[in-house]
Amino acid sequence: MSQLHFYKFYLQFRHLRKVFRHRFTLTPSANFLASLYGEGANLKPQNTAQGLTSTSGECIRRSSDLQCDPIIRKYGEKKQGLTSYTLTLEEQKKNDYPIKGSPGCNGYIYTECDQQRTDSSPLFGLDCEMCLTAKGNEVTRVSLVDAQGQCLLNELVKPESTIVNYRTRFSGVTKKMLLPVKTRLADIQTRLKKMLPHDAVLVGHSLNADLQALEMIHPSVIDTSLLFARNEGQRFKLKFLAKAVLGKEIQCEQKLGHDPAEDARAALELAQFFIEQGPAKVAELNLEMLLTTEKLAEVSKNKAALQPQGCGVQKQLNEPPHLSKPCFLDCLQVTGQKPLLLGRQELNSSGLCQSNLSTSNKQILQRALEDVPLSTFSIIQFSLGPEYIASHLLAGLCEKVRSKLTDMLTIYAGPFEESFCLKSVKKEFGRCGPIQSLTVVTETCQPYVCIQYEVLEAAQIAVESLNGAEVAGSCIKVQRPVTAAMLDCDVLIKELELDVENEGVIYVAGLKKSLTETDLQEEFSQLKDLETLFLPKDLRSGKHRNCCFLSHLWQWIWQMNHSSGKQEGNILHEKMEQLSDSEQDLRKKVKKLDHHIKKLYRSLQSNTLCVVLFPGVNSMRGSQSGLGLMGIKDDRGRSAC
Template sequence: MSQLHFYKFYLQFRHLRKVFQHRFTLTPSTNFLASLYGEGANRKPRTTAQGILFDMTFTAVSKSSDLQCDPIIQKYGLEKQGLTSYTLTLDEQKKNGYPIKGSPQCKGFICTGCDQQRTDSSPLFGLDCEMCLTAKGNEVTRVSLVDAQGQCLLNELVKPETAVVNYRTRFSGITKKMLLPVKTRLSDIQTRLKKLLPRDAVLVGHSLNCDLQALEMIHPSVIDTSLLFARNEGQRFKLKFLAKAILGKEIQCEKKLGHDSTEDARAALELAQFFIEQGPAKVAELNLEMLLTTEKLAEVSGNKAALQSQRCRIQKQLNDSPHLAKPCFLDCLHVTGQNPLLLGRQELDSSDLRQSNLSTSNKQILRKALEDVPLSTFSIIQFSLGPEYIGSHLLAGLCEKVRSKLTDMLTIYAGPFEDSFCLKAVEKEFGKCGPIQSLTVVTETYQPYVHIQYKVLEAAQLAVEILNGAEVAGSCIKVTKPVTAAMLDCDVLIKELELDVENEGVIYVAGLKKSLREIDLYKEFSQLKDLETLFLPKDLQNGKHRNCCFLKFQNSQSAVEALEVINGCTVKGRKLRSRHALASGHLWRWISQMSDSNGKQGRHTLFEKLEQLSDSEQDLRKEVKKLDQHIEKLYRRLQNNTLCIVLFPGVHSMHGSQSGLGLMGIKDDRGRSACSTAKFLSKGFC
């Protein structure tokens, strides 16, 4: 199943949508279970009274050719090279947000003046800054520079130009008391750095782009250790981990008050020197991914003996083999001393996953799961739909139905207007409800109407609730949604979306001035009780924020009280409009994807397939409802504080891939998943 199934049968998934608050997208895989378990482990299945169990052992990959798969080797090759081979190119600097000479975003930035040609003998300098949050944004409050021998050349506190909003002492180590006597300004630091750095200097730092942006300086030659020690899929190692794993140094200790910028600058410099001296092959042989996995497991596992045994095994294989495979999910469970229970219609042989005889029904799997899962510390239960429910024609039909319904839910019709009405006046009035995707005049009617498609569900619903019966452009108008068979249950769906656990305590606010910043809105809404988070979504195309925002409160009652305060109030001369949120960030992104994609089939062919779809869809609707009930029964039998993850793996078909969906929560005494405010921060509306 896929994300498409979840939202097509949203009302049928009554338990899933009411219990699991955290949702995230999954990239579809041709072999989902194999991608879940990962590669690189010997899996030895055995059938027991508790289902299929797996024993895992780490497998060393002794072939030198496998070293080629390491992202460090793929980026730099096997041979040792000089330092100029590891400096970022201009394209890499642009991609990673470095200040670039001539860029509009860097107007007023100062060049270091280091314009001499670099060689492999050019001097290295470690640089690190600590920043505090001000009304302007992140501003430098401490700067450290060390030379190639680790000698500190500069370690200076800096007074920000604007008032400090948050000192971020836990990370920066900066306090209000420390900055009170400071007279040094950013311009003073810029002048000193220009004098200290020779014309062929190479700067080294960890995510150095942030430091140079805060310093408002442009430097042409840099080595970024967060990119130097390459990982897959854009991930980065933390400086603290690299310093411990490679240099054997403890930095950024919790006992200290914040980070030490001199210590961090020196660590980044030494890491770059190690990489240059040892070469990429030696660095790859350290297998940093495996070491990181072990470190993380040390934090969550109380099985110290298993961890110590694992470390010894890793060390032995590091000595015996040039490279290790990346640890898989089952390996991680093994380190914590757990053997997972797997119940489902698929089995695992020693080489790979394969499809077994589909003789076990979902009902039988549930019956066994109710008995065995409470006895297991980690379980994977797989329910499956029959092949008749995942055919390409069925998926294409479902996709088109969902796309059509989403478009209709984002659409309203307003009118009738006088023949000479002003379209700009209509756009201005309806734009107060939220960002508009398109606006066109309907001329097939006796008097003109306006077809408006919004970018967010809340805006369309707000327009219906507020502007129906209002006077707009000199006419008393009606505002309605399209009347189609799929929209007959729209009111029910809207109500369920309002009650969705992801939207609890979240409200939508429209009518904001586009010049307002996040910090301005925090000031305007600071009097609202129990306000936790404010989010100002941005337009993906131009990077500007829309005329709306979302507010997250500690509880639903505070959100209701906030609605009464906000509706009708004025901010910077604009009257605000507000309502309960309908589409979480996750759903909003998915709606955007569905709305932007176009059907690949001709209308005639598609119509025929939609006609054929009705019977199959009705059967699928029943199966989905049963599936939701199965998961609910299993959920109720779990112990409190059990971490529960439901995965829809996604689907590959001739009509394109349908992304998967993950739902996560921790069962508590109230029968629903525990939640955290951090979830709202990670929604990623834009």
């Protein structure tokens, strides 16, 4: 099924649309189950279909795939000087860096390195190890290295407060080591202040924690945990980056604790690599894939350790991790999860529970009600069956939805006087939202104007606010086209307004294109509990629209009306009659499917994460994007944010 099914049978999916607030578009899948569970996922060393090649154990991506990399999105592809990678004041505040003048930084020592930074300013790597005292985290060891990697400072520090935990496993510092130490934090602060040039740039991994522990403020820093950007605020560990980027092993298990000089040098070399090679080169390393394969290698190693000698599986598990494409199941196993699978299609991926696979949605539901409460992660697959998603049926559904959306976006206004001003009509109706087209209808006794908007909200506002109004010197009527397909239009629009996704959403149109989201936040600051303000952009030009709202449906309508996919006219015309005969049955099937999901959802425990996927369709005959719905079930039986 696809996103097309959800909106075509929107009224039938009563439970899904009322429960799940969070919705997102999915890339259409040629074989959704195979990609999810990794069927046939053992790949050759080169897999150009996925945009991945394997060279010397590294995963390198084609340039066409780099645009989605968070590093490229953040920095672009061109090389830049080091000043482009130092944290701004706002970034420092956001990441809890000590800032001069901040309330929490009273008594902190300022390095007084206020000289203007240039791309030739010297880099220094800094790292600290901390212990836990009665005061909190306090420094027990400090290391500073210069741009050539030479260690300028590597000192043990005795905290002022009583030590509660030496954290020897991480710091490498023991009680015996600190007994003869006389150096205090104030001594280190003084030495660092003297050693750093006035245009020095400090480099470290999560350097904010080191500066907080040192109780020092430095204005110019490069944080490698933020430099090597990831999605969703995640960060790579220094040990992984050192191995993946520099080919160096640090923080080895054989050593007692971390060596701060080693960590400071690794962070410094990572920053130098990023600056010298540029973001594009770093993105080509495909660090996310390398991290995944590293974790999968650990899983395979654990599996291999459990296999008896001479077992046939041993060879497969010991294959280099870069030869296998990680699948969803393997990623779950990295976290120790073993999912329960219930569905019609039998899958051969190891680790899945395949007992008593059912053949009907009703049987699947009954098994799910029994087994899901016993599993920490469950995957339930319902299906309409291949007879309902044949290509000619999809083409017919797509054409019907496209036609209905066009009608819902279209209104007729009039009648007007013969000499009416079209410009004033366009201006008046343009206040309701962005207009896609405006046409004068001359076949009638008096002129009417056909207006097609780009968003449903705009058409609805025009009907509600301008019907009976005086426009261009005439008292006009505003109405939608009356066709058989539009007879339930008012019901559908009312349900869209009541959709859980649209609760509390205000639609504003007629905005100046020069306005920014900041300007709008100030304008609407008088509204209480304003959570989100969304200023949509044109999906082609990237420019802001003259409207402001929040809706997943808007993007989908735009894609439907601007689809460049070829229609298979012959198949469509030949099979439309067959579609009409089966559509009523399909509507009943969809309604029953929604009821099954409702029963399953009600049986779940509170605080269960629920994700419903319409995986979409991708084949030689056409593509339909998928749709994801997500929420956490709360005590009231409804998805929470």
